Amino acid sequence: MALTGPWDLQALSDGNLESLDVTAFPSKKAPSGGQVLVVPRCSNRAVQAWSLALDLTAPGLQASCARTLAAIPTTSDGLAEGGRVANAFYLALEGASQLPRHLRAPELFDDLTPAVLAVVAQDATSDEALSGVAGAWRRLYAVPTENSP
Numbered sequence: 001m002a003l004t005g006p007w008d009l010q011a012l013s014d015g016n017l018e019s020l021d022v023t024a025f026p027s028k029k030a031p032s033g034g035q036v037l038v039v040p041r042c043s044n045r046a047v048q049a050w051s052l053a054l055d056l057t058a059p060g061l062q063a064s065c066a067r068t069l070a071a072i073p074t075t076s077d078g079l080a081e082g083g084r085v086a087n088a089f090y091l092a093l094e095g096a097s098q099l100p101r102h103l104r105a106p107e108l109f110d111d112l113t114p115a116v117l118a119v120v121a122q123d124a125t126s127d128e129a130l131s132g133v134a135g136a137w138r139r140l141y142a143v144p145t146e147n148s149p
Contacts, residue, residue, distance in 0.1 A: 037056065057075070062074065104141065108140070111140075
């Protein structure tokens with residue numbers, strides 16, 4: 001069975017994560033992924049957004065999510081309290097490479113997030129918003145970077 005992430009483990013284990021064993025993917029070179037929290041530069045509430053990001057990444061909350069969902073904590077304190085399964089995932093990923101990404105990928109959200117919000121607020125149609133995002137992304141990727149294709 002292929003898992004898309006630790007969130008699949010609750011159903012797989014009938015809610016008993018401790019009943020599971022974890023093993024590394026056969027190739028330690030397999031890429032691994034993750035999620036990031038993004039606060040767009042244009043955010044009107046950047047201070048509150050960063051405060052929320054810090055709260056969501058607090059070691060105690062990370063440890064709780066690890067014990068409940070087997071999500072791998074990003075802090076050593078969170079990992080220390082995260083339980084056997086999350087720690088087994090952490091060890092299984094040793095040596096895994098980062099998923100390839102373009103250096104400018106995080107900048108995509110500077111245009112996308114406000115466009116989505118404009119559509120939700122009915123200040124723009126989806127066609128208008130996506131047209132603006134497409135133009136901004138074309139300009140963004142027209143300037144070469146170190147790892148440009």
